[in-house]
Amino acid sequence: MVSIVIKIDSSSLSNPERIEQIAKRIIDEKKRGRNVIVVVPNMDLMEDKYLQLAKLLSDKPSKRELHVIESTNAQIASSLLAIAIQKRGFKAISLAGWQAGIETIESNKNVLIDQMNPEYIIDRLKNGEIVIVAGSQGVDRKNNILTLGEGGAETTAVAIAVALGAEHIEIYTEQDGIYTADPSIVKEARKLKQITYDEMLELANLGSRIVHPRAVELAKTYELPLIVRSSFGTTQGTLIKGDVDMEKNIVVRGVAYESEIIRLTVGYESYEQSSLANIFTTLADYNINVDIIVQAVIDGVKPTVSFSIAKEDFAEAIKVLEKNKEQLGFSFADFEVGLSKVSIVGSGMVSNPGVAARMFDRLRKENILVKMVSTSEIKVSVVVPQDDMVHAANVLHDEFNLVEELV
Amino acid sequence: MVSIVIKIDSSSLSNPERIEQIAKRIIDEKKRGRNVIVVVPNMDLMEDKYLQLAKLLSDKPSKRELHVIESTNAQIASSLLAIAIQKRGFKAISLAGWQAGIETIESNKNVLIDQMNPEYIIDRLKNGEIVIVAGSQGVDRKNNILTLGEGGAETTAVAIAVALGAEHIEIYTEQDGIYTADPSIVKEARKLKQITYDEMLELANLGSRIVHPRAVELAKTYELPLIVRSSFGTTQGTLIKGDVDMEKNIVVRGVAYESEIIRLTVGYESYEQSSLANIFTTLADYNINVDIIVQAVIDGVKPTVSFSIAKEDFAEAIKVLEKNKEQLGFSFADFEVGLSKVSIVGSGMVSNPGVAARMFDRLRKENILVKMVSTSEIKVSVVVPQDDMVHAANVLHDEFNLVEELV
Known part of the structure; x- marks a missing residue:
């Protein structure tokens, strides 16, 4: 049975x-x-x-x-x-x-x-x-x-x-499925019929309110299909499984965002003094979750490391850095507030090398400044000024044709 | 340990x-x-x-x-x-x-x-x-x-x-022990140092608020001493055990009462038609708890059975009797409301045959009408008019010297 x-x-x-x-x-x-x-x-x-x-x-x-x-x-x-x-x-x-x-x-x-x-x-x-x-x-x-x-x-x-x-x-x-974007900021957002486990994991901040990544990971391990649907009606929901139909050559399946993030930058006098392991181990010890990390080592320029953290962790992170300044060996620390992260997610990216370029190109045309970049096989994230977040999410949603009917 | x-x-x-x-x-x-x-x-x-x-x-x-x-x-x-x-x-x-x-x-x-x-x-x-x-x-x-x-x-x-x-x-x-009577109606009531399991069981309506008869019975089976004491202070409480010291020849250890009971009387045309088993089985089927039962079979007089029930069961009992009148074979039913039960309890009674007589004598002197009587080896209960209950409890408490120091 x-x-x-x-x-x-x-x-x-x-x-x-x-x-x-x-x-x-x-x-x-x-x-x-x-x-x-x-x-x-x-x-x-x-x-x-x-x-x-x-x-x-x-x-x-x-x-x-x-x-x-x-x-x-x-x-x-x-x-x-x-x-x-x-x-x-x-x-x-x-x-x-x-x-x-x-x-x-x-x-x-x-x-x-x-x-x-x-x-x-x-x-x-x-x-x-x-x-x-x-x-x-x-x-x-x-x-x-x-x-x-x-x-x-x-x-x-x-x-x-x-x-x-x-x-x-x-x-x-309470929602009736997983959407291509948060409908409260992208009006054109559409419900997805299917999505892969990995995409779902990358869309964490769209999806985590609905299915916790922990459950998605376990389902992925055992290849158990999940259906996300409304607890009110019986409309079709979104099916999460290992691989989804790739017709219509869909490369991007969703646009995600995180509205309040802060960029911290730490600078060193010399390359020898910079230790990524040290700084991130120390932050982890204090349960501060670091997201995007960008390390710039340019000849003749003092090395810097920039990383993004959630707003809630800001005060604690500053305290930890100050307290451990000597041990961590950096000479200055700086921060920038008022930033947001916008990501595009889709397993089709792996075989479509031009996706990130197309994303940057569209953002440049829209005069949206990209402050940090991070890429994975199925996701590209950019850090942009908070004021541009909604605009960025909408143009990317449009750029990758997410308004059209999806399989 | x-x-x-x-x-x-x-x-x-x-x-x-x-x-x-x-x-x-x-x-x-x-x-x-x-x-x-x-x-x-x-x-x-x-x-x-x-x-x-x-x-x-x-x-x-x-x-x-x-x-x-x-x-x-x-x-x-x-x-x-x-x-x-x-x-x-x-x-x-x-x-x-x-x-x-x-x-x-x-x-x-x-x-x-x-x-x-x-x-x-x-x-x-x-x-x-x-x-x-x-x-x-x-x-x-x-x-x-x-x-x-x-x-x-x-x-x-x-x-x-x-x-x-x-x-x-x-x-x-919340109380600091078991008392000779309910202090709210008998001002002279005193805390008992000791009491037997059986006395405790008979004093049910004094004690049930404190120790449920069910627990007393289990403790009695395994001869486990129980101490009832205040949850606030550390004053000595009451020890409940198998046998208590009998010095000072105490025959009565407590006075109990039940304030609102009702007497039902059922009459039969002939002795042959009366069936105690039938009537009480029927009442039990409807979860009506019958307490004192008095059967009067007098030559030349139509047989009657009187029994007391709690006020809460009255309406249901009347309904059950009417519904089953034919099957139960009685010819008339009557009731009396406004009654109370007062009991004296003490394991010393077994060897003191005059206790019940002393009780009736004192009540007669106080002009308290006894409507029903029930006796067990360690308890005598009488049903009296509700208005006389407090008076009866007090005079019996006095009659059996419960105000004196008890062991």
Whole structure:
């Protein structure tokens, strides 16, 4: 029997009407003769209240206990959904992570899914039940409850789908799919029918609100197709898979952006003193995420390294650099605020060497100054003044014909 | 190493200050060199919210799912308490029922503790941790979460104490012990130093608010002493055990009451038609709890059966009797409202045959009309007009010298 794993979004559980609505949709899937497994995310509301209380009781509450408090949320949500399904005459059962056979492990401060024992879920499915799993949680080998952090519910859904050999997984969201660009800044943005795992990963800031890169990576590893679709209607969503149809010679599949970034530049007296490894290791130690890195070593000119960071990390980054100035060996540091990043993403780029040039050419024609550049096999990113970001995204969307019908 | 099991009350978890206060008390017990296991009851607040939501989603939400929702409450409470203890530098761990090794079973609509596997708790204790168990919950053999219902937290505490071979168990309450009578109606009421399991069971309506009969029965079976004491101070509480010191020849240890009861009377045309079994089986089928039963069979007079029920069951009882009138064979039914029950309890009665007579004599002198009587080996109950209840309780408290110092 074909199994389908559906990851629903928290807005689907925000009130009784939405719970009933989503229950009906799940039942519709069941009526199609499929085994249905639903993964429920956290609901937020009361979790916040008790996490606040925990922080009142201790400035450093133990992680183990915070995991326990966090986990109860999705557990209640999955029970409520099971009740709404049962009310309509269908069999349903809610399962906490430990009941669903999800083994988690702590590694480098992150909680990962270690193993998945689907026997109990399979039993329930054989019994005709719709299985509702509290997502983003599991137990370690000592039966401690661990929660998975960001993207945990999608990742749980992928892990269950892999263990059950499900044909695909559906991610219900408030949006109805993945778009060629953010419709709020590019009016012409269109919904994609298909996208590859890698493109999805590169479009992170378009897609991460919908499917966390962590889940996309796991799905990619096991070649499990993901469908992103609306939790409201039944319109066609976007299919994420290994390779997509290349008709019409589409090279760029989406335009992404990050609106507030800051460029830091560090200068050295001589080439010998510059150590990229040192500076980026130090920043990583303080959890400062560096994005684009540009190193300029020009003969007769003092070497500099420029890198972009998110606005939130700015104050901390300056502090870290000052504190470690001597050890890191640089002689001056500078920064530029008010920048944005705009990227084009598409797996067709690999075989189309002219894509980056075409991008720069169009931006030059539009008088948009490019401050930094970074390229990968399927993405080209430019850092531009923040005021030009929306314009840049729109002209690139136009340049690469993303307004036309896509396959 | 000596182990102590403490069952705390929900008021101890009602705000951060109280949680910190109770954390300190638990740590004090640990400092005495004991293994400490704490059993936490439900906290009510958010459970209500989600149970209401469940009822919005379905008029008959499945019990299994309601158990899940109910169980999360004590889980959060136990985590918060663990955090407050850890904050003070002591090791602590919260355990849900399934983690603590509590196996539950459903039997006749009730959830009971079936088995207790204390290995994991023992491991944690060996590791020096204070173990905080979410009370009133466990898992069945299929790993379904079940909650224990009323008195579940105390019963869990007793079960853990028995499995660990603890010397005794402490029940923290808002009151500081068991009293000879309810201090709100008998001003002279005094705290008892000791009381037997059986007396405690008979004093149910004095004691049930503090220790549920279910937990007392389990403690009695395993001869586990219970200490009832205040969750605020460290004053001596009341010790509940198998036999208590009988000095001063105390025959009555307490006066109990039930303020609102109703007497129903059913009359038959002939003795042959009257069937006690039928009528009480029928009432039991509708979950109507019958307390005192008085059957009068007088030669030449039509037989009658009178019985007392709680006020809440009145409407339902009348409906059941009318509906089943023919089948039950009675010819008329009557009722009397505005009654109360007053009882005296004491294991000394067994060897003091005059106790009931002394009770009736005093009530007659006080012009209190006795409507029904029921006796057991350690209790005599009378049904009196509601207006006389407080007076009756006070004069009986005086009659049996309960104001004097008790052992």
